[in-house]
Structures are given as structure tokens and as C-alpha cells.
Amino acid sequence: MSSLPEPVVSVTRLSKVYHSGFRMKRIRALEDISLEVEKGEIFGFLGPNGAGKTTLIKILMGLTEPTSGTAQVFGRPPRDAKAKARLGFLPESPYFYDHLTAREFLGLAAKLSGVQKSEAAGRVTGQLRLLRMENAADVQMRGFSRGMLQRMGIAQALVADPELVVLDEPMGGLDPIGRKEFRDIIVDLRDRGKTVFFSTHILSDVEMICDRVGIVIAGRMVEVGRLREILTGDVESIEVTVRGVTGKTQKILERVSQHSLKSGDELLLTVRSEEEVDRIMAISREVGGIRVVGIVPHRRTLEDFFMAHVAKAGGTRD
Secondary structure, three states: OOOOOOOOEEEEEEEEEEEEOOOOEEEEEEEEEEEEEOOOOEEEEEOOOOOOHHHHHHHHOOOOOOOEEEEEEOOEOOOOHHHHOOEEEEOOOOOOOOOOEHHHHHHHHHHHOOOOHHHHHHHHHHHHHHOOOHHHOOOEHHHOOHHHHHHHHHHHHHOOOOOEEEEEOOOOOOOHHHHHHHHHHHHHHHHOOOEEEEEEOOHHHHHHHOOEEEEEEOOEEEEEEEHHHHOOOOEEEEEEEEEOOOHHHHHHHHHHOOEEEEEOOEEEEEEOOHHHHHHHHHHHHHHOOOEEEEEEEEEOOHHHHHHHHHHHHOOOOO
């Protein structure tokens, strides 16, 4: 019987404590974090600003050490050269040699990433084409917009064709078109068998493209799993729209609902259960002249889940 494939990223009971200020105050950035990222999935690491997302990414990149616990990338310590050779990284605030052109910068990134000289030019051209930067290939980057620089950031992360791509807040500061383009790139990476780990606080991006998520609040992991498991699909409320309601019938229907809103000859009723919907329909049949024209269930969203945990934790840390 064959064993299960090894996770691309494995974090076990990891904690990180910093010391800050003259009195060397202890700041616990991460506490008892555990997660695994499987090959070929998009994993969204979600949390408010200050929750510890960048700290974990720095540990995975070998830029800092955990205080306790372990982290592995491809089954190796994060600072292992063989592990680093298989990943690409875009930090939250990348630095660019802005006196270089886009082509020169990506050529340097390819060289530093160990791309063979015979392949480098083709890789650079391919990334410029992928990121729609061909027209600016030979322009110095000092004149690039925020969106163009962000494209260059992900291009350098991909130029060596890595198996794992780690992106720290890759869509921060981008306009809706730029975010859509980045989402498409991330999905394309998964379609090509790559693994993507990215941190964000933009909930809509997570819901659209992630296979699984980890939610971190104030340094603690509060949930890890598939969105359909975290958001169970339970209906939180149901909106029922009825038409042709008179004053007396309106009062009867409003007693069944938790909230109501009258607009012209339509009445919008908010209820919590299917039994209450059945009751509204029964009243409508009994009275006559009333039609139910809409029934819309409202399910729990990732934002509902996220904000509930933020409130429980008392907000975020500085």
C-alpha cells in the first residue's frame, strides 16, 4: 500500500515570540500554529492586518526562525537550498532596482534563481508576455505604476518555473482589473500543477479562487479547511417578497417575520426558517389576492465567519 504524498508545506505547533522596546517586552506573533498545504492546491492564509500572516511567511522563507515548533517546505527545513530552489516568493513590499528595465530585472532574477543561461531569455520573454508587459520590456522600472511593479514582482517569482509560489498580500493596492488579472494567474498556476500559498485580508479573492483556507486571528489559527466545510451552507435567513398586501394582512404577515419592508404594493419579509415561509404562503392562500413573488435564502458568508472570530478575539493587535 503506497503512502500518502508528502505535503508541500507542513507547519506543526509553531510559535514565534519577539522582544521589543527598551524593556524587551515579549510580543507573541504566532501561537501553536499547525497547517499543511497539499500539492496542486491554492491555499489562502487569511487574517486581519497584524494577525501574524507575514511572520509565518518569513519563517517559511527562512528569513526568521520560530521560537518553538517546526516548519518544513518539501519535507526540508525552510533554509535548505534544495527547498528554496523549488519555490518562488513575492513579499508584501518588494524592492526593485528601478534603474533596470523590466527585461534586465527579470534576467537578473532568472540568473539569481539558477535558470540556465540558454533558457533565461525565453523565460523572461514568457513572463513578460504572461503579465502583459511586452510593450514596457525595455523601459526603466522607475516610471512604472503600482500595478506594473506588482506584475514585475510576480514575474520574478515565476521566472524559474517553481513548484511552490508564496505570495504575501499580492493584490494589495491593485484596482479591480489588476486583482482580476492576478486571480487568473493564480488559477492558471494551479491548473499547471503548481501549489500556491498566499496571504490576504481581501475576502472576495479567497472565496473566488481558494481550495482551502487557514484563518488566523491575533496569532492563533482559528480554522483550517475547505470553504464548503467552514461555511456549512446553513441558511441564516430567508427573504420572502409578497405582492398585493393590504393593511390588515400586512400586520398579520409582519407578526410571522423578524423584519419587514414595504415598497409600493410589495412587502419584503425576513424570516429564519422554512416553517415560517410555509406560514406566509398559507396566509397568502387563505386571504386571496396575494402572490408570493420571491423567496431568497441567505447563507453564511466567509465575511460573516471572519468577522465573528475577529469580534470574539477582541479585534487585532498592533
